[in-house]
Structures are given as structure tokens and as C-alpha cells.
Amino acid sequence: MDMLIRNSEKMFSDIFLPEEIKEIRNEARNFAEKYIKPKAHLLNNTVESKSSFPREVFDLMAEHGLYQIPFAQDVGGRGLKYPTLATLTVMEELAYYSAGATSALFDGQALLVGNTLDKASSYLREQYLSKLVKGTFVGAFATSEPLTSTDLSVRSMQSYAQKVEGGWIVNAHKRWITNSVVAEYILVLCATDHGLTMFFIDMDNKNIHVGDPDIKMGNKAQLTADVHINDVFILDSYVVGEVGKGLNVALGALTLGRMGIGAIGVGMAQSALDYAIHYSKNRKVFGQALARFQHWQYTFSDHALNIENARNLYIKAAYRYDIEGNAEIEAAMSKIAGSQLAVEVSRDAIQVCGAYGFVQQLKETGEYYPLESIYRDAKIGEIYEGANEIQRWVIARNLFGRAFSG
Ligand SMILES: Cc1cc2nc3c(=O)[nH]c(=O)nc-3n(C[C@H](O)[C@H](O)[C@H](O)COP(=O)(O)OP(=O)(O)OC[C@H]3O[C@@H](n4cnc5c(N)ncnc54)[C@H](O)[C@@H]3O)c2cc1C
Numbered sequence: 039m040d041m042l043i044r045n046s047e048k049m050f051s052d053i054f055l056p057e058e059i060k061e062i063r064n065e066a067r068n069f070a071e072k073y074i075k076p077k078a079h080l081l082n083n084t085v086e087s088k089s090s091f092p093r094e095v096f097d098l099m100a101e102h103g104l105y106q107i108p109f110a111q112d113v114g115g116r117g118l119k120y121p122t123l124a125t126l127t128v129m130e131e132l133a134y135y136s137a138g139a140t141s142a143l144f145d146g147q148a149l150l151v152g153n154t155l156d157k158a159s160s161y162l163r164e165q166y167l168s169k170l171v172k173g174t175f176v177g178a179f180a181t182s183e184p185l186t187s188t189d190l191s192v193r194s195m196q197s198y199a200q201k202v203e204g205g206w207i208v209n210a211h212k213r214w215i216t217n218s219v220v221a222e223y224i225l226v227l228c229a230t231d232h233g234l235t236m237f238f239i240d241m242d243n244k245n246i247h248v249g250d251p252d253i254k255m256g257n258k259a260q261l262t263a264d265v266h267i268n269d270v271f272i273l274d275s276y277v278v279g280e281v282g283k284g285l286n287v288a289l290g291a292l293t294l295g296r297m298g299i300g301a302i303g304v305g306m307a308q309s310a311l312d313y314a315i316h317y318s319k320n321r322k323v324f325g326q327a328l329a330r331f332q333h334w335q336y337t338f339s340d341h342a343l344n345i346e347n348a349r350n351l352y353i354k355a356a357y358r359y360d361i362e363g364n365a366e367i368e369a370a371m372s373k374i375a376g377s378q379l380a381v382e383v384s385r386d387a388i389q390v391c392g393a394y395g396f397v398q399q400l401k402e403t404g405e406y407y408p409l410e411s412i413y414r415d416a417k418i419g420e421i422y423e424g425a426n427e428i429q430r431w432v433i434a435r436n437l438f439g440r441a442f443s444g
Contacts, residue, residue, distance in 0.1 A: 125294075
């Protein structure tokens, strides 16, 4: 019996990686092996409900200091030299077992909410980011609405905040909001009379209503729901960034989120590839192992090449971001590369495993099989945090210039 191994151990050289990143990879892998792997089938297959938020995993991540990794020491973070690279490395490792949990508990919580608070006023940063680092609250990040999501323009956005003495009256209806069913605080992008503005809002308010979680194709551990905010007063000090500059605030976090989706895609692709190689070495067809067919050797060689490229892309994006403070082009490229790859590798992995790729649980033995959930989870990577068409637009804008790309 050929054992299931991590092919990245043989194929990926970490020759260029800083020592602190190698240590973070080990730490995150140990965490994922110990705490995510044993409950992966539950995280990836339990139908969404208000009670299915993976609180236990969230608490374990906090307890083991994973939320300290992206942030500076003054708010209780680790103060790493390459915090973005470290964060994405954690995401690849967690997504090896559960893309949904990674997206909700790390991308949503640490990258989108945490990063936005990191760039907020010193009052909001000190008050709330230090609590997020300790894992004392769950946050949500809301830009999407029923009628608009990709198009985040003042013209399209229905959520509106009216300026009043000392603050704002917010009326908003947001959709697909990750973690909202349990969140204590929410970042909300609204139209105002002077452009879009981002607000940080306490959810403990009788005028805020959150619906039941959506039932989705995949990412079951990532609970999304509609959020209604009706005539809620928000103090001026809870505006994040400048009034009218909320789109920049949102896109700042989403640039990091896009790299994160790239890293999640790499984790899923690696997981599917490892499983397929293991299975094809053990399964016999026509008197020989499936792995002896050159068709599959070449198929998975191509996937290994693409995993190498996608991993290097997110690493470069994060490295550049840590050094230069921006990496828009690499972030767009790494999101496309990682998310497409996860769909392609999981599709071929299911194909080579046949029915054992397609099944979720085999009733005869009670065994769970991982590929069908990876395939289901992979698709959303091509859509959320800026659909891949938008990432191509970002690349085209840099290639052709705004006069041509718009
Ligand atoms: C699991 C999950 C979690 C989510 N979490 C959050 C969250 O926490 N916060 C939040 O605010 N939102 C969240 N979303 C929403 C998500 O970001 C949006 O669904 C996504 O941005 C796409 O928006 P849309 O579905 O409204 O599609 P639309 O904006 O209607 O776009 C539909 C499709 O049109 C195409 N398209 C759009 N623009 C162009 C263009 N210019 N050129 C060519 N093609 C184009 C793309 O293929 C796109 O997929 C989440 C969604 C899901 C499913």
C-alpha cells in the first residue's frame, strides 16, 4: 500500500523563503494536522445553519496565536518581518484540509476585518484590533448587496448613510456576508453624499437583523447571510478611513484577500493532487496501477508545474506587499492562478479516482472521501473577492492603460 504523502515536500524548494516563514509553515501545518484534519469532513459537509459556525476551530486558532501572525507587536501581534507572507502561508496550510474554514476564519477575520482595522484610526485600531488578535470577537466585512457586488460604485450602491450631528444614520441591506450570523462587529460600506464611506458597527443593536445562513454549493463552514441595518446611529469616530474614501479602504483589504484566495487555491490543489497520486498508485485497472498510465503521469505533471507557479506567485505577491506596501498586479495574478488551478486539479483528481472521487461517504464502510468537497469548494474562488474577470481587468489596465481598458 503506497502511503498518502505531501508531494510539496519533494517538489517545492523553500530555498528563497525567509527562516521565519519556514517556521510559520511548520507551525500552521502542525495546527492543521492536529485540529482541522480530524474534523475536515464535518467542516466541509455540514449543511449551513446558525449553529454550524465552527466556534471550536475559531477558539483554537485564537488560543494557538494564529491571529497574532498578521499584526504588529503593539496590538499583541507577532511583529514578523514578513507578516503578509506568513499569513498567506498559514492560509495555504489550513486550506489543505478546509477551504471554507480558512476563508471564513482566516481570510474573512484576519485579512479583511483585521487588515481594515489595522489601517483605521488609532482609536479603532487600539480598541478593536487588539481584541481581534486575541480572538475575543468575530467580525464581518460587508460590501456586497442584493443588486450590486462587483460594481462597488456610488451609483449602484443602495446602502446609504446620512450625516447628522455627531455621526451618521445608516440604512443598509448587505448580502452574502461571511460570519455575520455570529459576528459582534461589522464593517459596512455605504454610499454617502461625498462618495462611499466605510463604517465600523456594533451588531448588538435591535435595529440590526441577520437572516439565516445561505445553503451553498460549497464552503459549508463559511456561513453567509443577509444583514439589514435600519436607522442605526453611528458616531463619527466609527468611520474607517476618510469620509468618501471607503472604496480605497475596501480595496486595500481586498488586495490582500485576493492573494489569500490564491493561497487557498494552492492548498486545495495540492491536497487534490496528493490524494490523486496516492489513489492512482494503489488502484489497479487492466492488471496494472492507474499511475502507470502515462496519460495520468503527464496530467499531474502539468498540475505540479502549475502548483509551483501559483505558489510562487502568491509568495511573490505577499513578499512584494511586505516590502513595498502594494502588489496589485501580482495579487490579481495569484488569485486567478490559484483559484483556477483548484478547480482544474480537483476535477482531474476526481476523474482519476472515478466513483471514489465522486463519493462523499461510502455507506458500506462509513468512510469519507475528500475530493468532492474540494471540487465544490474550489468554484467560489473564481467568483468572490473580485471575480476573475475583474482581476483580468486589473492586469489589462496595467498592460494597455486606462484609456483602453476603462
Ligand atoms: C461564500 C461567499 C462568501 C462571501 N463573502 C462575502 C463577504 O464576507 N462580504 C461581502 O461583501 N461579500 C461577500 N460575498 C459576495 C461576493 O464577493 C460576490 O458574490 C462577488 O463579488 C460577485 O458578486 P455578485 O455575485 O453580485 O455577481 P455580479 O457582480 O452580478 O457579477 C456576476 C458575474 O459577472 C461577471 N462580471 C462582473 N463584472 C464583469 C466585468 N466588468 N467584465 C466581465 N465580467 C464581469 C463575473 O463573472 C461575475 O462572476 C461572498 C460570496 C460568497 C458566495
